[in-house]
Amino acid sequence: MTTDNYSVQGGTAVITLNNPPVNAMGHAVRQELAAQLEAAWADAQVQAIVITGAGKLFCGGADVKAFNTPASRAEPSSRTIVKQIEASTKPVIAAIHGNALGLGLEFAMGCHYRIAQRDAKLGLPEVKLGLLPGGGGTQRLPRLAGVEAALRMIVEGNPVGADEALAIGLVDEVAAGELLPAALDFAARVSGRSEHPVASRRQAAAPAEAGWFETQREKLAKAKRGLPAPLECLACIxxxxxxxxxxGMQFERQRFDVLVNGTESKALRHLFLAERAAAKIPDLPADTPVAPVRSVAVIGAGTMGGGIAMSFANAGIPVTLVEARQEALDRGLATIRKNYDGTVAKGKLAREEADARIARIVPTLDFGQVAGADLVIEAVFEDMDVKKELFRKLDALSKADAILATNTSRLDVNEIAATTTRPGSVIGLHFFSPANVMRLVEVVRGQATAPGVIASSMAMARQIGKLPVLVGVCDGFVGNRMVAQYAREAEFLLEEGALPQQVDGALQKFGLAMGRFAMSDLAGLDISWSSRKRQAATRPAHLRYSKVADRLCELGRFGQKTGAGFYRYEAGSRTPVPDTVVSQIIEECAREAGIQRRAITDEEIVERCIYALVNEGAKVLQEGIAQRASDIDLIYVNGYGFPAWRGGPMFYADTVGLATVYQRICQFHAQHGAFWTPAPLLKKLAEEGSSFKELGNAPRNA
Structure with a gap:
């Protein structure tokens, strides 16, 4: 038997897992692997078997799309193949390069030996999808590496390098040079042995510390609130x-089945696949040219500008940081240095690397220095006139093929682009704060934005480690447009009878990282206040409007920055403390609006805040501002602290059932008026018994 994926070299059969792009061990791969192994075992000339991966890695794991389908359990299963390997008298060696992840590592652990290239990474990341390693990982890894190392790898889900894998007993050898020659040499050395090590026949040693498992269980219950997978991983270990x-294998399978059929894992797998879908733009030709971004200019050295500059410097891209005043430039650079110093102090970055990144950021007061940049990003004050004047200036100074980007979080990108002579070069790049930490970037395409500018911007964001999601132009784009509805309901609930701590508490119990009002205090109440004052002239007089936040701002309560907002803050503390002053303002605003306060349940708080997101999300979808519902979910999980294990607001609505959500929204519409007018798309899907997931990229006109 000789094929592209099977050959015999000097008495050793070499089997190559070949399923681009990550050699996922789907059913077809398992069938081919089983046939190749049978051929090797039947060939008297073959004394050993080496299994490696095609391309850049060994095996990235199971086929996630096949989960919850018959194909995932179809024979030959990986468990069946591993049992056959364990019984083999001919040694089977896994030769690992690139990554061996998930089922890929579980399979490798089922082989007799493992040899790894020095830069290889080995890991069991299933917990990040709400799962546990279901191919024997929780049973073999403790036997090979011990329970402490197994717990760390399985519960954290982070890979280890080849040297660490060797130190803990996960691999037998690290190749000094090229992997395949080293693996063939290793095979020749072990082929004459009378027996070969089998992980499943080892005894897993109990931890030395009495009560170790109970201690770990308590820690995980506290640290991984709302997530069942980490505790199930511990139980299997x-x-x-x-x-x-x-x-143990039977127990692992039972617990895996519980998780794979659970909502939490389905939500996390939804987000995993959503990230891949977000990179696909249906109306953008696959051959659209992508211009490389080798140099960047950032206008504005404030919180956003500094964070954006750090993002590029972290990726090895030189940045020119432009400011109008020296004191603002000095302040921005000081903040950047402080951020890097903090990372170094935590041991997360070497001092030399931090200094190299700082050196990539070149400060200047000379706007002419933008002339050589491939990409220019403005991050100045959120004022349309200021931005339009700046873009007229950038239009004159920047090179002809430069991308001109605005970091606006809600202003009209089309209006900004119209001030230039090249609107096709203008795009929105809405980074989220702190930009050097947050992954999400809303890539906002205007009416005139050229396809190449869109493709290049998406590629650039991925290049610097961000998660780009393409959106259209409207007030607030996707994220801030939707969050305005969420914020509105939260503030209305205050007037109707709740207090900030109850609203925040209910939302945190639901799973949000922070409640609405603690988040407002962190971001600064003055920012949204400025926006409300600009919009006041066009706000319909007949629509309900809560004045609570305005009253707080009028008192100079802008949040944590002033020591008081919806809460008060002790000096040097970020812990929100309920404040009677706020309660009095809420009661005054309710009286002035003629609202009779009442008892509000946590259930109503969650429904009104979350369903407000869902209803607006359906409108965003129908208008084409978002390409797909999963894009909205990515934005909310990665930009607004929505719990990943709930999958995002649109996925959550699907799990509740759109008919149920729609019915409740109709009730809110009857009780609270026009703000709750049901989105036509939501009504259509609910009546059809459909879901946002089923909608996909289909036409959305109701």
């Missing part, structure tokens, strides 16, 4: 110590 191997 404990089974590796307390049960015979076959019973």
């Amino acid at each position: 404990e089974a590796a110590v307390s049960m015979p191997f076959d019973e």
Whole structure:
């Protein structure tokens, strides 16, 4: 038997896993692998078997799309193949390069030996998809590396390098040079042995510390609130110590089945696939040219500008940081240095690397220095006149093929682009604060934005480690447009009877990282206040409007920055403390609006805040501002602290059932008026018994 994926070299059969792009171990791959192994075992000339991966990695794991389908369990399963390998008298060696992740590592652990290239990474990241390693990982890893190392790798889901894998016993050798020659040499050395090590036949040693598993269980319950997978991982690792191997494997399978059919894992897998879908733009030709971004100019050295500059410097791209005043430039650079110093102090970055990144940021007061930049990003004050004047200036100074980007969080990109002679070169790049930390970037295409500018901007964002999601132009784009509805309901609930701490508490119990009002205090109440004052002249007089936040701002309560907002803050503390002054303002605003305050349940708080997001999200979809519902979910999970294990607001609505959500929104419409007019798309899907997921990229006109 000789194929592209099977050959015999000097008495060793070389089998190559070949399923681009990550050699996922789907059913077809398993079928081919099983046939190749049978051929090697039947060939008297073959004394050993080496299994490696095609391309850049060994195996990226299972086929995530096949989960919850018959194909995931179809024979030959990986468990069946590993049992056959364990019984083999011919040694089977996994030769690992690039990554061996998930089922890829579980399979490798089922081989007799493992040899890894020095730059290889080995890991079991299933917990990040709300799962546990279901191919024997929780049973073999403790036997090979010990329970402490197994717990760290499985519960954190982060890979280890080849040297660490060797130190903990996960691999047998690290290749000094090229992998395949080293693996063939290793195979020749072990082929004459009378027996070969089998991980499942080892005894997993119990931890030395009494009560270790109970201690870890308490820690995980506190640290991983709302997530069942970490505790299930721990239970399976404990089974590796307390049960015979076959019973442990059975227990692992039972717990995997519970998780794979659970909402939390389905939500996390939804987001995993959503990230891949977000990179696909249906109306952008696949051959659209992508211009490389080798140099960047950032206008504005404030919080956003500094964070954006750091993002590019972190990726090795030189940045020119432009400011109008020396004191503002000095202040911005001081903040950048402080951020890097903090990372160094935590041991997360070497001093030399931090200094190299700082050196990539070149400060200047000379706007003419933007002339050589491939990409220019403005991050100045959120005022349309200021931005339009700046873009007229950038239009004159920047080179002809430069991308001109605005970091506006809500202003009209089309209006900004119209001030230039090249609107096709203008795009929105809405980074989220702090920009050097947050992954999300809303890439905002205007009516005139050229396809190449869109493609280049999406590629650039990925190049610097961000998650780009393409959106259209409207007030607030996707994220801030939707959050305005969420904020409105939260503030109305205050007037109707709740207090900030109750609203925030209910939303945090639901899973949000922060409640609405604590988040407002962190961001600064003055920013949204400025926006409301600009919009006051066009606000319809007949629509309800809460004045609570305005009253707080009129008192100079802008949040944490002033020591008081919806809460008060002790000196040097970020802990929100309920304040009677706020309660009095809420009661006054309710009286002035003629609202009779009442008892509000946590259930109503969650429904009104979250369903307000869903209803607006359906409108955003129907208008084409977002390409797909999963894009909205990515924005909310990665930009607004929506719990990943709920999958985002649109996925959450699907899990509740759109008919149920629609019915509740109709009730809110009857009770609270026009703000709750049901989105036509939501009505259509609910009546059809459909879902946002099923909608996909289909036409959305109701």
